[in-house]
Amino acid sequence: DTAVSQTPKYLVTQMGNDKSIKCEQNLGHDTMYWYKQDSKKFLKIMFSYNNKELIINETVPNRFSPKSPDKAHLNLHINSLELGDSAVYFCASSQGAGSSNEKLFFGSGTQLSVL
Amino acid sequence: AQSVTQPDIHITVSEGASLELRCNYSYGATPYLFWYVQSPGQGLQLLLKYFSGDTLVQGIKGFEAEFKRSQSSFNLRKPSVHWSDAAEYFCAVGYFSGGYNKLIFGAGTRLAVHP
Numbered sequence: 001d002t003a004v005s006q007t008p009k010y011l012v013t014q015m016g017n018d019k020s021i022k023c024e025q026n027l028g029h030d031t032m033y034w035y036k037q038d039s040k041k042f043l044k045i046m047f048s049y050n051n052k053e054l055i056i057n058e059t060v061p062n063r064f065s066p067k068s069p070d071k072a073h074l075n076l077h078i079n080s081l082e083l084g085d086s087a088v089y090f091c092a093s094s095q096g097a098g099s100s101n102e103k104l105f106f107g108s109g110t111q112l113s114v115l
Numbered sequence: 116a117q118s119v120t121q122p123d124i125h126i127t128v129s130e131g132a133s134l135e136l137r138c139n140y141s142y143g144a145t146p147y148l149f150w151y152v153q154s155p156g157q158g159l160q161l162l163l164k165y166f167s168g169d170t171l172v173q174g175i176k177g178f179e180a181e182f183k184r185s186q187s188s189f190n191l192r193k194p195s196v197h198w199s200d201a202a203e204y205f206c207a208v209g210y211f212s213g214g215y216n217k218l219i220f221g222a223g224t225r226l227a228v229h230p
Binding site for chain 1: 146147149151156157158159160161164166203205209210211215216217218219220222223225
């Protein structure tokens, strides 16, 4: 069974559209994250949720809205997609409260291409 | 500001040769240090981590890393590389700042292995 699963794996869409990426973890972890990996492989934190509560929001445009219906799910909705949103988006989870010493478990990524 | 630098963007080694991937960080105190590996089309997987204690840490897949405070470095090593080690390697630093626990990643080093 996949520990952190995200769907879809690939997402191709037009500029201006609205799209969602879903993430689920079956590890019983308390904290979930969204990371963005750009074309140069640089990974940057976007959001972090602990028990459905937002704890990190790293100056991401408000077109990006995370939603955590329960602590096993953290979905990412993106409004009015722009070319610069093209990237690989990774969901991750960790066991505790998002401490800086925690091991992260990553999903396999969603490759978003905005045309 | 905190930062992580991986000086080598791309490294190629022969199978069976030794490997060292460099990582330098900038942080006022002793950070939490990690190495993650990303295989093509996959999410990141933790290889090893350093929090305190013995400065030489052992990880999975035969990897080890050594924390050197005087050099602000946390280089990853493997005595004999296997073809399956070809992947992207990320050094990361965990720290507490602005009321949040954060994890920042280096830009990654792509490892190619020649038969």
